[in-house]
Amino acid sequence: MTRRVLVARLDNVGDVLLAGPCVRAVAASAEVTMLAGPRGRAGAELLPGVADVIEWCAPWIDPEPPELTAEDVEALVKQVRDVAPDAALIVTSFHQSPLPLALVLRMAGVPWIGAICEDYPGSLLDLRHRVDGDPPEAERALSLAEAAGFRLPPGDDGRLAVRRPLPDVTALTGDPGYVVVHPAASVPARTVPAGRWAAHVRALAEAGHRVLVTGSPAERALTAEVAGDAATDLGGATDLPGLAAVLERAAVVVAPNTGPAHLAAAVDTPVVSLFAPVVPAARWAPYGVPVALLGDQSAPCRGTRARECPVPGHPCLESISPERVVAAVAELNHGATAPLPRVNQRGAAPLPRFTTGGQRARRTGGVS
Incomplete structure (x- = not known):
């Protein structure tokens, strides 16, 4: 049984x-x-x-x-x-x-x-x-x-995954290979105002990328402002399986620490993560895919779990230039001529990109 x-x-x-x-x-x-x-x-x-x-x-x-x-x-x-x-x-x-x-x-x-x-x-x-x-x-x-005594089945590498098949979103996205920008986060401290995201979108478009901006139905005003005339606005255009399909067809996803960044990882798409250190990147960076981690991980807000940024000017994310975002996208899309420096979880020396590695937790007990 x-x-x-x-x-x-x-x-x-x-x-x-x-x-x-x-x-x-x-x-x-x-x-x-x-x-x-x-x-x-x-x-x-x-x-x-x-x-x-x-x-x-x-x-x-x-x-x-x-x-x-x-x-x-x-x-x-x-x-x-x-x-x-x-x-x-x-x-x-x-x-x-x-x-x-x-x-x-x-x-x-x-x-x-x-x-x-x-x-x-x-x-x-x-x-x-x-x-x-x-x-x-x-x-x-x-x-x-x-x-508890449960094990992944043979052949399961332990990465994130979603149920298949995903819907066909070709009519929304056109051909694959675009860049998705997802500006929203459920916690205000983890993202920046729409104008800053719009600058990143314009820079990506000027660099030759086809850019799609995604968001929920409640975020349509935000995605419209961020997309402007430089990108395709898909705010409110999909449910979660549809968003997964949009992200799967992307070359790179640019996002803060937010659910769709993890959804991108679950469909094996690299992520440029504009990551506020209010929670540790070691725990919460997108898992199992190449990640360019941007943002000052040694900022005074680190580890506070703050919902509103406690530092005037939100410097950990506001200091990220559009040029740096473009460079990170280029590297993850195999188009950069030189490696982009990354900052580790404690703001010390650069680290390799995050992948599935990490310290494993100690195991105790089991189901009798």
Whole structure:
């Protein structure tokens, strides 16, 4: 009889995509139900290995949290009981606690629960997994699955991936080989104003690139301003699978630290990452593809997790010139005559481009 495992990741699309290797490891020997928040559900539906999705907004994770009510908790308990999972893995970022959800899952009768957890879990967890070092988020999540006894199937390299086939977007994009600029981020500190993005777009167009600007329906005003007369505006033109298809046909994607940067990695497209160091690039840079990491990673805002930039003038990203963006795109597109210097996570000596490498997390325990 096939085991049924619930895998929870309750925040944004990018976070859910980074849990993809963990999900595939579980799905190699069990049926996976994904528990996702409303901001991440579309990502969960795009992950290979997910059989079905439960949506629930966690008040301790969502940035605009709803009121916690008994009725909402009871509704989630009922949904989980209906699925009747044999086990659950709770995937979180380092600053999130798995224990509130573990409590709810115990109320739903889940007999075995594993999570990465620093706090004393009492009887809430059967596997209290610890992670050493500062591994990329995808590896951190995968290590939880491995600690629980799940392994990626033979031939799976552990990179990000999306469900296939993707839709045909030729009518929107024309021939492949263009550059995508995705200017929006869910956190203001991780991006710059539209005028700055428009300057990057104009410079790319003047360098001979065909540029497409992408964004959600709510970001149409932003994408229109950024595209101007120099690029094709695709703001609001696709759902998430359609956006994945647009990104897959791109030569390079230029984006801040945002979900579509991880979506680009999931379709194997190189990323020029305008990365604000409010969170560490070691954990959150696009995973498993060539990445040109731009932005001052030693800026005073580093590690603050600030939603609004705490430094006047937003220098870590505003200091990135359009010429530097053009040079980074050229290098990733194999058109540069000299290598572009990269800054490592601590702002020290240049490093090679980020790939799938990184320190692996320590493994403990397993599913009995």
